[in-house]
Amino acid sequence: MYRKVLPVQGRKAIARRFSPAQRRRVKQRIGAASAALQAVQMRSSAFTATHRAVIARSGATVVTAEGRLRLALPQPQLSPETARRANLAFVTEALSGAGIDYFCIRRQDRSATAVAVSQADRSAALLALSARCGSHPGYLTASAESGRVLAGSRSASWQRFSHADVVRVFAYHTDPGRQLVLGAEHGCDIEFWAAEGDRLTAPRRNSIAESVPAVAGAVEVPVETFTARYGTRDRALLTVRTREEFTTVLPRDVTFPVDAVYTWVDGSDPAWLERRSRFSGATYHAEAANAARYADHDELRYSLRSLDMYAPWIRTIYIVTDDQTPAWLDTSAPGIKVVSHRDIFSDPGVLPTFNSHAIESQLHHIDGLSEHFLYFNDDVFLGSETAPGDFFVANGLTRFFPSPALVPLGPLSADDVPVAAAGKNNRTLIQQRFGTTPVAKMRHMPHALSRSVLDEIETEFAEQHATTASHRFRSSDDIAIPSSLYHYHAFHTRRAVPGDLRYVYRDVAHPHTPSQLDRLLRDRDKDVFCLNDTTSDEADFARSDRLIRTFLEAYFPVASRFERAR
Known part of the structure; x- marks a missing residue:
């Protein structure tokens, strides 16, 4: 506008x-x-x-929406999954109310749901849905990508689909502040299957079967089977009808639990600042103790919102801190736990620590952590809906995401910034163990990890592992384990493969970042993005804080279930 x-x-x-x-x-x-x-x-x-x-x-x-006036249903916990659930419920309740047989099917595209109806029932099904749109803001289209959107309240709209093989039915859904609108991409497709002898044949491909017996028993399953088939923390009581075939577990389905781990610090906490001042002193590089490393722009709040909206399949989220808890965090909420450094360090005598490399070296010691988990820095956000398969292979392998940025060749130098020093140290270990020379950094992404591989690294590189854990501040002989060494070690031992997600990295201090964030907010076309700030000083904090908070509040307007009521 x-x-x-x-x-x-x-x-x-x-x-x-x-x-x-x-x-x-x-x-x-x-x-x-x-x-x-x-x-x-x-x-x-x-x-x-x-x-x-x-x-x-x-x-x-x-x-x-799409430059036009639309009716939308407000949802206090808006997400792609809740929108899919509402659209599927609308369709199945209309069909059931009219006595029309249906069964849910698994589509190849995970963003929408689909319901199969016999072609013989097409007219009755369209009539039933049309009648329901007298009290529901329903819309219909041929596809989510380019189809013309028609209002379900008009009978002429349904007449256009009187001979169609597939019609998508949906409502627009919005958050209470009307900042985010979800539409046809999360709708419910009604497929009209043709009767051929004693079988029903699909009008297009799906994930399971091209045809099914025309007469067969139905099973009732939770609606999440189709709207959140990777799992969700927000269970609904609604069930839907399907055929046994479409409850099949496929070889590509990730069925193991996945947790998430964050490391977080409140750099403005007086008690933490006092501890840091007692142990700080000369560091080998100015960036190693830069205040920007510890600045809190409330990124954790918004990164958790991104998980709540775009990864409801995460089982438990662990927040690893130096006995700090964000004031806004509801620690009684199911699915979240705050973990102290004291609970995970093998040698508590090295605490307190202000070295992220040291903290990261101990993450696999978290009690109750799943074998497979994602490690997040709080400046990493999911920008759109994800699935476990984006980060893990169903057989347990992890995925990693190499960056075009390179670790400088040559020996360790006093001029190396901490990330370059750790990268060179990692490279030395991989060269000695496997005979290859890693040069690529890893993207600032959620790092897919397995506890067993991390245990193995701790044993195999025991000296370097213990040395890193003992450093209170970043040191030139640190190794970076979950963000780099893990991925190269797991790849060489055939337990990790490269992955690919739409991603962007933005340096908060860069002068072009504000306009780039405007485009990111407008297009919402990345799966993951990172807002990193490693060079700002205290004088830049107000500008960076304003920029980051304004953007994140606009991108993630829906409070997560982990936030205390304001």
């Missing part, structure tokens, strides 16, 4: 004079004003009487 209201030259003039945060607020106000005006126009138009009835019956609100 901002681009429609203002010409290019006007936008350029505003960009030169105002900060990205100020421009974002202007855009939000323009969008809100436009939506309000459209809502007034909608309410005053005679042809929207049906829309007004749907709003009154469903509690829908007016949003703008």
Whole structure:
């Protein structure tokens, strides 16, 4: 809407004079004003009487999606999975209410659900769904990518699909603040299967079967079987009907539990600052004790929001801290645990520590941690929906994500920054053990790890492991285990393979970062992104803090279940 209201030259003039945060607020106000005006126009138009009835019956609100006015259902815990669940429930309840037989199927595309109905029941099914749209803000389309969206409240919309093999039915869903809108991409496809002899044949490919017996027993399964088939912490009581074939576990399905681990520090905590001052002193490189390493911009809050929205299959989240707990974190919430350094260090005598390499070396000692887990820094965020298979192979192998950035060749130097020094030390170990020369760094991604491999590293490289754990600050002879050494060791021992996800890294201190974050917010086209800050000093904190918080609140407007009520 901002681009429609203002010409290019006007936008350029505003960009030169105002900060990205100020421009974002202007855009939000323009969008809100436009939506309000459209809502007034909608309410005053005679042809929207049906829309007004749907709003009154469903509690829908007016949003703008694809540049058009739409009705959307507010969801306090909005996520792709909750949107899928609501859309599947709407379709299956309409079919069941009309006495129409159906069965849910597994699609190859995980973002949407699908229901199979006999072609003989197509007219009755469309009629039942059309009737339900008198009190539900339903829409229909041929596809989520390019199909024209039609209002389900109009009978003419359904007539367009009277001979279609597939129709996608969905509602728009939004958060209470109407900042995020989810639509057709999480809808429910109704496939009309053709009767051929004693079998029903699918109109397109799915994950399990091209045809099934026309007459067979049905089974009732939890709705999450199709809306969150990798697992979810938010269980629903709803069940749906399917055939036994579509409950099959495939070789590619990841069935083992996956946990997540964060390391976190509140660098403004007076008690922590006092401990740090007692042990600080000369460090081998200025970056090793840079205040930016410990600055807290509330990234953890928003990284947890990204997991809650885009990875509901995570079983338990562990927050590893120096006896610190964020004031906003609800530690009584199911699925989250705060772990002290004292509980994981083999030698508590090396504590307190302010060295992330040392802390990372002990993560596999967390009591109750699953064999397979993801390790997050709090400045890493999921930008879109993910699945366990993005990080693990179903047979237990982990995936790693090499970076185009390189570890400098040559011996260790006093001028090496900590990440380069650790990379060179890792490389030496891999060269000695396997005869290859790693040069690639790893992306700032969630690191997929297994406890057994980490145990093996601790044993095989015992001297270097213990030395790293003993350093209170980053040192030139540290090794970086979960972010690099693990991946090369696991790859050479045939327990890890390269992966590929849409990713972007943004340095908060870079002058182009504000405009790049604007584009990231607009497009939402990355699976993972990292907002890193290693060079800012205390004087830059206010600017960095404002930039990071404004962007993250806009990207993740829905509070996670791990936050205390405000």
